[in-house]
Amino acid sequence: MRHAWLICLKDLRQRLRDHTALIVAVIAPLALTALIGTALSGSQGFRMRLGIADLDGSPLSHAFVAFVQRPWLKEIIEVHQIASLTAAQAAVEHRDVDCAVVIEQGFANATGDHKSKSIEILGSGDAQFALQGTRALVRDFLQRVAAKRVDQFPIASVTALSPGGSLRMIDFFAASMTVLFLTFAVLSGVRALQSEVDSRTILRLMASPTEATAILAGKFAALMLIGLTQMSVMIAATSILFGTKWGNPLPVAALVATSVLMAIGLTAFLMSLAKNAEQGTALAALVITLLSIVGGQFLPPQGLPDVFETLARLTPNGQAFYGFVDLSAAGSNGSIATIVQPLVFTLVVGVAGIAFAAFRARSALQRIS
Known part of the structure; x- marks a missing residue:
């Protein structure tokens, strides 16, 4: 030694x-x-415009919406409620939102990996930061669901944050x-x-x-x-x-x-x-x-x-x-x-x-x- x-x-x-x-x-x-x-x-960031299509309408899908709308995220993530998958696709294509999360019907009753298959993330190719943040946000929520910690909202997810409010x-x-x-x-x-x-x-x-x-x-x-x-x-x-x-x-x-x-x-x-x-x-x-x-x-x-x-x-x-x-x-x-x-x-x-x-x-x- x-x-x-x-x-x-x-x-x-x-x-x-x-x-x-x-x-x-x-x-x-x-x-x-x-x-x-x-x-x-020029060291400038962005606000993420996130569309959410809650097709499940269950308490668990409502919990995801609340998870995204936590008070400290409101200055960073602008949430748009969307009625359907078609509307979510159109919103992304028309650049009305940077990304969209579609929670499919049956999400609350799915188990294990099937839960992740019941959530679809849509995004345009020129919104990679928003896509990365959205994927991490969904992944964080699903990990809480698996660990039965859905209600522990104060723990942060991986969203687009930085000193100026964005990455x-x-x-x-x-x-x-x-x-x-x-x-x-x-x-x-x-x-x-x-x-x-x-x-x-x-x-x-x-x-x-x-x-x-x-x-x-x-x-x-x-x-x-x-x-x-x-x-x-x-x-x-x-x-x-x-x-x-x-x-x-x-x-x-x-x-x-x-x-x-x-x-x-x-x-x-x-x-x-x-x-x-x-x-x-x-x-x-x-x-x-x-x-x-x-x-x-x-x-x-x-x-x-x-x-x-x-x-x-x-x-x-x-x-x-x-x-x-x-x-x-x-x-x-x-x-x-x-x-x-x-x-x-x-x-x-x-x-x-x-x-x-x-x-x-x-x-x-x-x-x-």
Whole structure:
């Protein structure tokens, strides 16, 4: 343990002396967040116009309407009562509402997953923020129904909230750029480790009374601390400079930890597939860029088809990114339940990638020693 800690401290000192790493980790994402976020929207948000067609007319469907009309949501969600499915479709097509929720007849009597099948969400392709908020709102309500907590309205759902009363574009890009440059910041550390193996300078550590496991543990611990520091600095900086509200600190901290693990696991996995540090860096940079595009981190959600959000949720960086967006939308009332999927997804990717890379690295160290 002592040897691993000493190696960790040595790597941290080396990274702190690297001014390029500071630019990649903090300065570049802050600059892009300010530039893109303000250029696209002037930091302005929106009100969600939500249509509700209650075709069930049951106490439970009435509870959903009341759930949406809670007093603290009235300045954010403008509710329109709609009489039928046809009217809801027409309202969406004519842009009278951003989204519509159709509660089908028999909703109250449905059980389990059939309840979710009894609610249909309609939305136009240029209202992705509203669609995301509506889906999360419905999902939150259904979770309360399953847990028999329908009447506990003070717990917030994931709706479009932010300091200005809605999710601002600059808040969107604050989360986007933070996750994007987290992977690049960690990649530089993984590349340094691979370069030590390629140049065999790591043999000096191997010659000491330090086991390969301790060497790798120290290296990965340094990467973890670098990632946590970068995320903490970005969250603090965007909060101070742009007024971004990241949400409840506890779930934010949990997602920060799993996101850092994800970034390390992803970059280490990609680096371990290459023959040397140069090939690994090129491969990792290419894959990270492609995943960022698919994950929706370069494009504002308005105007994009629904398939883009589906694809984004299939990428590890997209899961982390949308997890932070969901927490920002939920405000101070967000919880671990708000981000269960991103937490599990990023944790699994991180642990699996680190385990695979550590196995390959341990084998490489044994070969050259």
